[in-house]
Amino acid sequence: MTDGDRRGRIVFLNGTSSSGKSSIADELVGLLDGPPYYRMAVDGFLRMTTLREEHTSDLDAVLRRMRAGFHRSVAAMASAGNDVIVDHVLSEPWRLADCLEVLPGADVLFVGVHCPLAELERREAARGDREAGIAALQFGRVHAHGLYDVECDTGTTSARDCALLIRKALAEPPASPTAFERLRGRQAGV
């Protein structure tokens, strides 16, 4: 049974590894009032699985199915009236295309989490738990679609100030059309 009238809001954070998505989500948890938000990240799905790389002959297909399932899980939570904070890396065109297909575009606040490459590489090395070069590989890809409702640069802005920008945008009526709706229209050629 769902609360049929309530549509969940989706704050969709997109950026490379080490760009600061989780840090912004941490800040949002302390800043957002009202109904609860649920944090959903692909990393969380990787922690749920029995997947072992050495046991999988077609890792790409397995990960693609997992990500497609992640997108649909976000859609399911929102369709039941839950607010969601999504942490994702749209480094392949199909990931965005799939999100545009399954998520309710009018309810998505699409947030571009930017950071200069040199700073990403510095963070990556300092973290020690991220493979060197991942951020550089993703850098030219994740923002290739070039359209957001909110954008922040974590190279110059603290995670808290980025979260405050997002809270301000959530307090205003959603843009019409939203970035997701415009991107979906672009994809459909309208």
Ligand SMILES: Nc1ncnc2c1ncn2[C@@H]1O[C@H](COP(=O)(O)OP(=O)(O)OP(=O)(O)O)[C@@H](O)[C@H]1O
């Ligand atoms: N606005 C910021 N200013 C300075 N440092 C930051 C900022 N945001 C995050 N960092 C630092 O960058 C590193 C990566 O941050 P975070 O885990 O939030 O990134 P992420 O995008 O979620 O990464 P991943 O996708 O790899 O999990 C952390 O060491 C964090 O302290």
